[in-house]
Amino acid sequence: MSIKVVAVSALLTRIKQIVTSTVVLDGIWIRGEVSNLTKHRSGHYYFSLKDHGGEMSCVMFASAVGRMNFALEEGMQILVLANVNIYEARGSLQLYVKEIRMHGIGKLYQEFEARKQKLEQEGYFALAHKKTKPSWINDIAIITAKEGAALQDVLSTIQKRWPMAKPTLYPALTQGINAPASLIQALKRADQNGHDALLLVRGGGSFEDLFCFNDVELVKTIYGLKTYIVCGTGHEVDTTLAELASDQRVATPTAAAQFVTLDQYDMLNRLSQERAILIQRMQDRLSNAQMHLVNIQSNPYFLDPLQWVEQKKIRLSHALQLLDHTLKRFMDQRAKQLTILAQNLLLYSPQNTIRLKKQTLEQTVLQFIAQMKDYDRTQRNLLSSKEALLDAFSPLKVLARGYSIVEKEGSLVLSVRDVHEDETIDILMGDGKLKAKVFGKEYDNV
Numbered sequence: 001m002s003i004k005v006v007a008v009s010a011l012l013t014r015i016k017q018i019v020t021s022t023v024v025l026d027g028i029w030i031r032g033e034v035s036n037l038t039k040h041r042s043g044h045y046y047f048s049l050k051d052h053g054g055e056m057s058c059v060m061f062a063s064a065v066g067r068m069n070f071a072l073e074e075g076m077q078i079l080v081l082a083n084v085n086i087y088e089a090r091g092s093l094q095l096y097v098k099e100i101r102m103h104g105i106g107k108l109y110q111e112f113e114a115r116k117q118k119l120e121q122e123g124y125f126a127l128a129h130k131k132t133k134p135s136w137i138n139d140i141a142i143i144t145a146k147e148g149a150a151l152q153d154v155l156s157t158i159q160k161r162w163p164m165a166k167p168t169l170y171p172a173l174t175q176g177i178n179a180p181a182s183l184i185q186a187l188k189r190a191d192q193n194g195h196d197a198l199l200l201v202r203g204g205g206s207f208e209d210l211f212c213f214n215d216v217e218l219v220k221t222i223y224g225l226k227t228y229i230v231c232g233t234g235h236e237v238d239t240t241l242a243e244l245a246s247d248q249r250v251a252t253p254t255a256a257a258q259f260v261t262l263d264q265y266d267m268l269n270r271l272s273q274e275r276a277i278l279i280q281r282m283q284d285r286l287s288n289a290q291m292h293l294v295n296i297q298s299n300p301y302f303l304d305p306l307q308w309v310e311q312k313k314i315r316l317s318h319a320l321q322l323l324d325h326t327l328k329r330f331m332d333q334r335a336k337q338l339t340i341l342a343q344n345l346l347l348y349s350p351q352n353t354i355r356l357k358k359q360t361l362e363q364t365v366l367q368f369i370a371q372m373k374d375y376d377r378t379q380r381n382l383l384s385s386k387e388a389l390l391d392a393f394s395p396l397k398v399l400a401r402g403y404s405i406v407e408k409e410g411s412l413v414l415s416v417r418d419v420h421e422d423e424t425i426d427i428l429m430g431d432g433k434l435k436a437k438v439f440g441k442e443y444d445n446v
Contacts, residue, residue, distance in 0.1 A: 013088065028084070030095065031103055032056075034076045045072060049080060049095065058082065060097040068100060070113050077103045108207060112214050116241060119216065124223045125244045131228045133248065134196055137260045139166045141190035141198045141227070143183065146171035150203045150253040157257035162264055168195065173212075174202040174233075180215035191225045197260045198229040200242060201253035213240035222246055232256035404429050416441045 032049035043062025082095040172186035173179040231246035243249040405428040406413040
């Protein structure tokens with residue numbers, strides 16, 4: 001018997017064809033809980049969608065993730081718009097998610113996030129707008145439900161910590177569709193009555209119960225209040241938009257009461273410490289004053305006023321004499337300095353300076369003329385001696401003594417070898433020049 005063998009990939013391809021061709025599984029909405037969520041660095045989301053009876057793998061590509069207006073988290077109940085297909089590489093049935101919506105509570109959460117983002121962009125949660133806590137808070141307005149546990153928690157906390165405080169209740173609805181308008185009305189009334197601080201509080205509850213504190217108009221009312229406001233709604237994990245807009249957010253109503261009140265026992269301890277410090281400072285001041293009084297009483301003026309006055313007279317007379325002597329010496333010194341300055345002024349006056357410079361110039365001119373005469377005489381004598389020496393060595397003097405100079409064609413004849421027979425030569429004499437013709441040459445026996 002022959003066995004039909006097929007590859008795994010071929011089988012998965014065939015199954016994929018059957019699934020996609022026989023069942024319409026594109027563009028359907030599926031409800032479930034997010035599990036095993038992985039946010040890949042590429043921007044893709046990989047997770048499982050499960051309920052009590054099953055689980056499917058899901059992939060959502062980055063292009064679809066970018067269109068989401070809320071953050072997907074583990075455990076969320078969601079609705080997904082997806083295509084169902086076979087992932088052949090693993091042989092698994094997989095959802096290719098195109099869109100995600102929050103289901104049930106998720107719709108409220110989605111609305112919460114949308115409001116939060118819009119109000120934050122408009123500046124209603126800005127730290128720069130929040131008011132500074134007053135240094136003294138005693139008159140406290142409480143905005144909460146009249147029959148709620150939050151009121152009792154706040155009143156009991158105030159009574160324990162600071163029973164001297166003056167709490168005033170402004171009852172309002174803290175749950176339901178009419179709660180935002182009721183809270184707004186109570187806040188506005190309390191803001192007009194000059195309290196030191198406002199407490200907007202409510203006990204814990206579900207997300208739906210607390211949603212009235214996410215009302216946009218309520219946030220804007222809190223933003224516009226003149227009075228310092230502390231908001232504590234729900235628990236530590238609950239954060240409402242009203243809390244974000246308040247000047248101070250606390251976890252619970254009890255924490256709100258604790259934040260705005262002093263602790264009477266701490267205050268008693270502080271008063272005791274301040275009293276001890278005050279007593280010590282007063283004792284120090286009294287001791288210093290007593291020492292100062294003793295110094296004053298020991299002053300000679302109080303012991304014998306007349307003798308003190310006489311001593312002051314003597315000291316004053318001595319001081320006057322010293323002043324006269326010092327003044328006279330000072331005036332003498334200044335007079336001497338003035339005389340010296342006058343002499344210096346005369347010595348360095350422009351007229352005197354010009355006179356001295358003129359004398360110096362005249363002397364310089366005379367010296368220059370004398371030096372030029374000496375120089376002229378010296379140069380004349382030197383010229384005469386040079387002329388005599390030049391005359392002594394002049395060729396004309398030699399010629400005058402009977403010597404002659406022979407030239408041929410303008411050049412000196414220094415040897416008989418320089419001329420030939422029948423050549424014409426010039427003979428320079430002392431009183432003229434002879435032209436001669438060579439008829440013969442004789443050589444010395446040298």
